[in-house]
Amino acid sequence: MKCAYLLAVHSLGGRTAKKAANSARTDYNAGMLDVVLEVRDLRVLRGERAVLKKINLRLGVGQYLELRGANGSGKTTLLRALAGLLPIESGGVVWGGAPLATDRSAFRSESLYLGHDAPLKADFSAVENLHYWIGLRRPLQRHEIEAALSKVGLPVAAQLRPTRQLSAGQRRRVSLAALLLARVRLWLLDEPTTQLDADGQAMFAGLVAEHLRAGGIAVAAMHAPLAPAPAARQELVLAAA
Amino acid sequence: MRHFGLLLTRDLRLAVRRPGQTLLPIGFFAMVTALFPLALSPRLEELRGIAPGVLWVGALLAALLSLDHLLRDDAADGTLEQLVAASESLLSLVLAKVAAHWLLTGLPLALLAPLLGAGLGVPVTAMPGVILALVLGTVCLSLLGAAAAALTLGARRGGILLTLLTLPLAVPVVIFGARATKLVIEGANAAGAFYLLAAVTVLALTLAPLATAAVLRIAVE
Numbered sequence: 123m124k125c126a127y128l129l130a131v132h133s134l135g136g137r138t139a140k141k142a143a144n145s146a147r148t149d150y151n152a153g154m155l156d157v158v159l160e161v162r163d164l165r166v167l168r169g170e171r172a173v174l175k176k177i178n179l180r181l182g183v184g185q186y187l188e189l190r191g192a193n194g195s196g197k198t199t200l201l202r203a204l205a206g207l208l209p210i211e212s213g214g215v216v217w218g219g220a221p222l223a224t225d226r227s228a229f230r231s232e233s234l235y236l237g238h239d240a241p242l243k244a245d246f247s248a249v250e251n252l253h254y255w256i257g258l259r260r261p262l263q264r265h266e267i268e269a270a271l272s273k274v275g276l277p278v279a280a281q282l283r284p285t286r287q288l289s290a291g292q293r294r295r296v297s298l299a300a301l302l303l304a305r306v307r308l309w310l311l312d313e314p315t316t317q318l319d320a321d322g323q324a325m326f327a328g329l330v331a332e333h334l335r336a337g338g339i340a341v342a343a344m345h346a347p348l349a350p351a352p353a354a355r356q357e358l359v360l361a362a363a
Numbered sequence: 364m365r366h367f368g369l370l371l372t373r374d375l376r377l378a379v380r381r382p383g384q385t386l387l388p389i390g391f392f393a394m395v396t397a398l399f400p401l402a403l404s405p406r407l408e409e410l411r412g413i414a415p416g417v418l419w420v421g422a423l424l425a426a427l428l429s430l431d432h433l434l435r436d437d438a439a440d441g442t443l444e445q446l447v448a449a450s451e452s453l454l455s456l457v458l459a460k461v462a463a464h465w466l467l468t469g470l471p472l473a474l475l476a477p478l479l480g481a482g483l484g485v486p487v488t489a490m491p492g493v494i495l496a497l498v499l500g501t502v503c504l505s506l507l508g509a510a511a512a513a514l515t516l517g518a519r520r521g522g523i524l525l526t527l528l529t530l531p532l533a534v535p536v537v538i539f540g541a542r543a544t545k546l547v548i549e550g551a552n553a554a555g556a557f558y559l560l561a562a563v564t565v566l567a568l569t570l571a572p573l574a575t576a577a578v579l580r581i582a583v584e
Contacts, residue, residue, distance in 0.1 A: 205448045207583050227451050235448050241441030243373075245380035254373040255442070258366055259449060284380075 156182045157216075158339060159308065164213035166196075166203045173199045177213070179358065181341070184334045186352040189343040191360035197343035198238075200360070201310045204341070205235035217308075231259065233308035238316075240297035244286035248276060248296045251285060256303040270299040275325055290317040298329060309333065311342040323349070366455040367462075374463035384432060389471050392425035396479040407484030414483035415544035419537050421479075422472045422497055423504065427529060429468045430508040431522045433460060438516050438582065447583045453576035461505045461572070469501025485548055492547030496560060500540040503564040506571040507532045513578040535563045 157180045164177035173196045181187055189197045202208045204215060206226060215222045217229040242251045252267045271281045274295040285293060294317045301309055309330075315323050327348050330340050334352050342348065348355075378385040399417050400410055437443040446456050476497050477490040485493060511528040515521035539560040546553035 207444055207448055209584065230449055230451060233448075235444075237441055237444065239441055241445050243377060243440065243442070245377055250376075254369060255445060257369055258446070261365075 158182055158218055159341075160216040161204075162214050162216070164200075164203065164215065165211045166199055166208060167211045168199065168208075172211070174203070174360070177358075179356075181339050181356070182354075183337045183339070185339055185354040185356060186330060186334055186348070187339075187341045187356045187358060188347060189341065189358050189360065190345075190347075195360040197360055198312050201235060201312050201341065201343060202237075205233065205310050206230070207235070229308075232306050233310060234301060234304045234306045235310040235312075236297050236301065236314060237312050240285075240293045240300075242285045242293060242296060245284055247282045248285055248288070248299070249281050251296060252300055252303060256300050259304055259306075262303060266303065267299070270302040271296065273302060274298045274329070275322065291319055291322060294318055295322065298326060301333075302329070307338050309338065309340040309342070311340065313343050313345065315344065315346075315348075364455075366450070367459045370456055370459035371463050374459065375466065378463070378467050384429075385467055388425040388429045388468050389475060391428055392421050392472050392475060393479060395421040395424065397482065400482060410482075411484035411548060414480055414485050414548060415541040417483060418476050418480060418493070418497070418544060419500070419541040422476065422501060423530075423533055423537060425472055426468050426501060426504045426508065427526050429464065430512050430525055430529065433464055433509060433512045434516055434579070435512070435521065443579065444583050447580055453579050454572055457509060457572045457575045457579070461509050464509070465502055465505040469505055470498070473497035473501055486550075488550070489544075489547045492553060493544055496540050496543040496547065496557065499557070499560050499564050500536050503536045503560075503567045504529075504533055506564075506567040507536075510571045510575045510578070513575045513582055516579075516582040536560070539563060 159179065159181040161177055161179035164174060165172055166174040177200065179187065189200060191197055199208060203210055206222070206229075210223075217232075220228065222229055241255065242248075243254075246254070248271055249264065249267050252270070253262060253264075256262060268278075268281060272278070276292060276295050276299070280288060280292055285296065288296070294314070298314070301311075315326055318326060327350060330342075330348060331350075331352055333340055334354065396417055399413065403409065403413070434443065437446075447453065450456065473494050476493050477485065480490070480493055481487075508525075508529050511525050511532065512521075514528060515525045518524050539556050543553045543556035543560055546556055
């Protein structure tokens with residue numbers, strides 16, 4: 123049996139501070155934020171076993187949620203359930219005020235899930251892969267793709283080689299470029315830094331910070347905390363009871 | 364429509380990068396058909412009688428050979444997950460997959476059939492009919508095969524299961540298709556058989572993509 127609890131909420135962004143300054147009733151509002159993603163009492167089964175139960179989350183604009191927990195504690199399950207790849211047994215997910223159970227269309231176009239492995243065709247180059255992958259979400263120009271790949275640190279020569287010849291870290295960088303190109307609000311990331319070198323880790327932290335500054339939201343399953351930690355960071359520890 | 368085009372060109376481009384995998388069914392079809400005259404008899408009158416059966420069974424088995432890759436590659440590398448998470452409807456994906464499979468397998472088989480048929484004593488006048496019957500039949504096989512491929516995605520050794528699942532579904536296609544081909548070769552009126560073959564294909568076109576799309580959503584779990 124597993125249960126989950128919200129450990130700490132450090133979520134006092136600029137907006138809440140402003141509220142506190144201009145109203146006498148702010149005590150009531152203190153700690154409230156514009157909730158974009160809300161998870162209420164989520165329960166997910168794998169077979170007969172409840173891998174996740176009583177998961178509650180509230181994430182607002184510019185917030186970063188780190189999922190922590192041992193192997194098998196349900197981090198991937200939570201991300202996949204949010205992405206709509208696993209059925210939800212009970213409880214609900216609300217995106218922008220609308221429950222996903224009734225309408226997923228906005229959530230689909232505003233979120234991107236990245237699993238353990240980058241969904242790349244080994245015979246295609248990084249540029250081709252992104253053209254066919256993210257190109258389904260919005261039409262892409264070739265120079266946009268190349269710019270994104272350069273930004274995540276993939277050398278120009280490696281951008282045109284079949285991805286079967288790339289290292290695991292380079293493949294991971296290609297999927298980070300997909301995040302940039304997709305221009306979605308919510309990032310759902312499953313251990314995004316595992317194959318990255320030290321430079322890559324720092325680069326990834328920079329991407330997340332930039333995404334949050336632009337009003338994005340990121341949920342990431344991590345084994346080591348993201349460094350430097352974003353200001354608006356929450357942590358959810360999934361653990362065996 | 365843009366989705367369909369993008370997914371179709373993706374599959375065609377991938378096929379060009381993997382010529383061995385792409386040409387395998389066509390080579391298989393040519394081999395099987397060419398073996399019959401060697402094993403039976405070189406006399407065209409005799410071969411003409413079995414030509415419809417040989418062409419259809421050969422085409423069916425060749426189409427089955429390539430079905431295993433239809434969805435399994437996308438499922439294995441995570442592409443399917445991305446499509447399921449991002450798309451409201453998987454119909455354009457299914458139709459693009461079927462179209463790519465048919466363009467790479469069904470159409471070459473249909474176009475190759477007259478050539479191979481000539482070796483089995485099929486008269487030149489029957490060639491258009493032979494092609495038409497195989498075009499209709501292979502479209503249907505691609506559609507049914509996609510549904511079966513989606514159903515067997517979860518199975519660890521899905522290849523054999525896929526074959527066992529598709530063959531019974533393909534029975535009407537083979538019956539009407541071989542019948543139409545036989546009548547065409549004999550120079551008789553084959554309209555009835557063609558209508559039935561077309562009806563089966565239209566039925567598959569209506570139902571199979573819906574079923575495949577529904578199954579794919581469950582398959583990624």
